[in-house]
Amino acid sequence: MHQPDDTDPEILRARALMAQAAPPQDITKLPAAEGRRLINLAAETLNDGKPELQRVETFEIAGPAGPLRVRLYRPENAAGKGAIYFIHGGGWFACNVDTHDRMLRFLSASSGQTVFSLDYRLSPENIFPAALHDCLAGWQWLQENAADLRINPRRIAIAGDSAGANLAMAVCICERDAGRPLPAASALLYGCFAPGIETASRTRFGTGQHGLTGARMD
Numbered sequence: 004m005h006q007p008d009d010t011d012p013e014i015l016r017a018r019a020l021m022a023q024a025a026p027p028q029d030i031t032k033l034p035a036a037e038g039r040r041l042i043n044l045a046a047e048t049l050n051d052g053k054p055e056l057q058r059v060e061t062f063e064i065a066g067p068a069g070p071l072r073v074r075l076y077r078p079e080n081a082a083g084k085g086a087i088y089f090i091h092g093g094g095w096f097a098c099n100v101d102t103h104d105r106m107l108r109f110l111s112a113s114s115g116q117t118v119f120s121l122d123y124r125l126s127p128e129n130i131f132p133a134a135l136h137d138c139l140a141g142w143q144w145l146q147e148n149a150a151d152l153r154i155n156p157r158r159i160a161i162a163g164d165s166a167g168a169n170l171a172m173a174v175c176i177c178e179r180d181a182g183r184p185l186p187a188a189s190a191l192l193y194g195c196f197a198p199g200i201e202t203a204s205r206t207r208f209g210t211g212q213h214g215l216t217g218a219r220m221d
Contacts, residue, residue, distance in 0.1 A: 010213065018214060021045035027211075031219060035127055039097040046093075046102035053105045054112045057081075061100070064144045067136045068124065073144075074100040075152075076111035076118040085158025085187060086117040088145055090138055090174075092165030092192075094219070095126050103164075110162075117154055119145050123170070138170045139177055160188040168194025 030038030163171035209217030
């Protein structure tokens with residue numbers, strides 16, 4: 004296991020840029036909208052140098068509680084290939100397809116696959132399982148519209164980062180329990196999977212030396 008001072012210098016530089024854009028504050032003591040604004044502002048600093056793609060389209064689909072904003076990324080020669088359904092992170096509280104735009108563009112460009120992502124409902128205004136229900140709606144929409152999008156329905160993977168990885172795993176569990184086909188693959192990046200919060204990583208990093216604190220996780 005890496006020691007705290009072994010953190011990759013590139014990660015440390017990125018954290019420094021984010022801190023310049025939005026100086027660290029205790030978001031647990033701010034109104035939800037203001038805390039979310041600061042987190043999104045910091046995250047958007049990483050959106051420099053976004054690669055161009057053949058198609059980037061933002062539109063809405065029907066969700067369980069109203070329209071959901073979604074974004075489709077498509078590189079050249081993607082027709083007939085699979086797709087990646089990506090669920091963004093942000094502590095179930097912040098971020099959206101805009102904060103993750105550069106990451107999603109790179110994912111599409113490097114994989115050669117269509118990437119699909121959506122803005123699910125966020126807490127604390129929308130409590131569990133609102134976000135999961137939205138993510139399930141997005142997954143089902145992509146399955147149902149694969150043919151129109153010229154996507155191979157048997158080659159649709161699911162992915163997510165942090166809270167998004169947790170939601171991606173939950174989508175897989177729901178699909179399994181419903182007896183429906185699972186995603187062709189999954190990429191669950193630094194997700195929250197433990198049944199409790201007293202973990203080794205919290206003990207080591209929970210003081211906030213890399214941004215997230217144990218108190219914020221609580």
